[in-house]
Amino acid sequence: MSLAVFNERSKSIFRQIVETYLDSGDPVGSRTISRADGIDVSPATVRNVMADLEDAGLLISPHTSAGRIPTDLGLRFFVDGLMEVGNLTREERASIKGQCSATGRALEDVLSDATKALSGLSRCASVVMVPKQDLTVKHIEFVPIAIDRALVVMVAEDGSVENRIITIPPGLPPSALIQAGNYLSTRLVGRTFEQVRGGVESELQSRQAELDELTTKVVEEGLAVWGGGDDKASLLISGQANLLENVQAAEDLERIRQLFNELERKKDLIKLMELAKDGRGVRLFIGAENNLFSLSGSSLVVSPYMNGANNIVGVIGVIGPTRLNYSRIVPMVDYTARVIGRML
Structure with missing residues (x-):
C-alpha cells in the first residue's frame, strides 16, 4: 500500500488527522478536520476519505468513538512521506551542547548527560548505547x-x-x-x-x-570493574518518570507499565538499537513493527553517533508512546548524535 494511490485531498486530510492526534492524543472526528486550515471540504467528504483510509489500514476507530486514530502502519506512512521535520530552537541547541560538554570527563558521563538533555527536552525517556571501550x-x-x-x-x-x-x-x-x-x-x-x-x-x-x-x-x-564479559555494550536510560506525566486512562497506565518491563530487558533493547548502527541518520521503530514493543505500543527514535575516526560506535535516542511529536523528536535526536560525535 502506498499513499501514491490517494489524491492530494486524501493526503492532506490524512496528514491533518495524524498531526491533530499527535497533538491531542484523542480520536479525531470529521467535523474537527473539516474546520482545519487548508481543508476546504464538508464533514461528509472527510468521513468518506476516513473510510477509505481505514480500509487501507492507515486509520482505526477505537472503541465506539466516531473519531479515528492512525495505526502503526499509518504512522509509518506519515513519518516516511508526509511529515515536515521541524527545526530546533537556539535554546534547545544550546541546552544539548551545554550538557554534552566533554572536557576532562569520561565518555559514559558525557553520554549520561546527553540522555538527560534529550529526556528533558522531549519529555520522554531517553536511551543511549555505550560502546565497550578498549583503552590503552x-x-x-x-x-x-x-x-x-x-x-x-x-x-x-x-x-x-x-x-x-x-x-x-x-x-x-x-x-x-x-x-x-x-x-x-x-x-x-x-x-x-x-x-x-x-x-x-x-x-x-x-x-x-x-x-x-x-x-x-x-x-x-x-x-x-572494567567488565570483560560477553556484552559488547551497555545501556543508559533516563527520564522514565516523564512517561507518567500524560497518563489519562487505565489502559494508558498499563501500556506504560509494560514499557517499563520492556526497558528492563536491556539485552533485547540493545539488539534493537544495534540495527540502527547499520546505517547513518535517524531511524524509527514504531509500535508493533518490532516485537519488543508489540505489547506496550511504543516508538523508538534513534541515531548512531561516530568517533573521531568517523566510525559508528554507539546509538542514542528517545523512547515513548507512539504518539510522539516525531517532527520535533527526529531533529532533536539527530542533533544530539552529531554533537556527541564532535565531542568524541
Missing part, C-alpha cells in the same frame, strides 16, 4: 574514599580518565592499595585490560603474583 592504559591507581570503598582511577594514553568505585576489605592498609596499583600498572601500561586480563588472572590463581590475600582481592576487583 597510561596509569592506574587505587584511592581510598571510605572504610570499605576505593576509587580506581585509570588514565588512558589518549588522555581520557575513567573512574570506578570498588568494594575493599574494611580496614585495608593504604600500602595494599599502592601495591595493587603498582602491580596492575606494571602489566597494563601501553596495553589494554583485555590484552592482559587472562595473564593476570592466571598469575593470581596460581599465586605467582607474589601479592598477599588482601591485595589480591583489590586487584581482582580492579579487573572486574
